[in-house]
Amino acid sequence: METFAEILPHAFEHAFIDTLKLVPFLFVTYLAMEALEHYASSKSIVAVRRAGTAGPVIGALLGVVPQCGFSAAAATLYSARVITLGTLFAVFLSTSDEMLPIMIAAQAPAGFIAEVLAIKALCGLIAGFAIDVVLRLRHHAVEAMRIRDLCERDHCGCDDEDDAPSALSDACQKHEESAASRIDDWGAEYSNEEERGAELACASDERHERDHARGQNRGHDHSRDHVYTHNSSHGHAHGFGAIAKSSLVHTLQVTLFIFLVSLALEIVIDGVGEDALASFISANSNLSVVVSAIVGLIPNCAASVVLTELYLEGALSTGAMLAGLLVSAGVGLLVLFRANRPMHENFLIVAGLVACGVVFGFIVGVFGIAL
Secondary structure (H helix, E strand, O other): OHHHHHHHHHHHHHHHHHHOOOHHHHHHHHHHHHHHHOOOHHHHHHHHHHOOOHHHHHHHHHHHOOOOOHHHHHHHHHHHOOOOOOHHHHHHEEEEEEEEHHHHHOOOOHHHHHHHHHHHHHHHHHHHHHHHHHHOOOOOOOOOOOHEEEEEHHHOOOOOOOOOOOOHHHHHHHHOOOOOOOOOOOOOOOOOOHHHHHHHHHHHHEEEHHHHHHHHHHHOOOOOHHHHHHHOOOOOOOEEEEEEEHHHHHHHHHHHHHHHHHHHHHHHHHOOHHHHHHHHHOOOOOHHHHHHHHOOOOOHHHHHHHHHHHHOOOOOOHHHHHHHHHHHHHHHHHHHHHHHHHHHHHHHHHHHHHHHHHHHHHHHHHHOOOO
């Protein structure tokens, strides 16, 4: 058995390389969110929200790409409520992580690989649309974007300057002055498209006003003028340099978190051994679908590697393999727990992922679908 001194360099190298691959995805994602926060008009916000209804389609297709950077980006966007919960599930369920490279290296038939990717994308699409439809039928209100919340929680430095009101604050002011009719957030008719964007913007402003009021009650030294200035501008500088700086700070903070957790996981997995993980899965043949789904939760490429190799060796059924690979969202889960609040929602999302993986896995098993 390898000693800790022998394991650490290998674990460090793997964790560093895997984390480094995510940096461009995270930076571009945060850059887009910061730009949306600073420059988006209320009409643009409406367009983003309407595009979100087709999010599960886009998410399911992007997830197929053999790179867990898309799952990390999706987790970030959902944490800011830029995309819907259904879109997040579509990306997570269709994410292929290391499955595709392993299959190609094993010289699996191209038709077989295409079928697996298509099934994963289809499952993500079905689950994503189903979740969004259920939320709409329950009249679940769409939350205002939380981009500012991420900035405040991470202390990214984007509130160092108080230059001018943001586009979202302008939208909020228009909303307050408008008497246009408004009803619930999902699929409702608005007499003015911009009014919908203003509603979302103003909801965020109102939330921040309540937060600062709580801060005053706790004895924080905030003058009334400061609170007003913060609510109207949220301290955001509008230059590209400030946006890039804020995005870089966000990216570095999340990257450090992912690296540290990935390093710990690599040390544990290297210490235990992938063979032990494979034995654990194959030893529970009667519960292989459930066990595979649970193993798929490991936010490390080892999960998808072991599941794929076991299936190619004939030690795992098609249903069990799909259950595990559907749940295997890579580091997307790490980013979700790092950025999304409230925390209990993250555990509900994890439970939902496992449930989707188990249900789809059992369906494949019951109908005897073989690839």
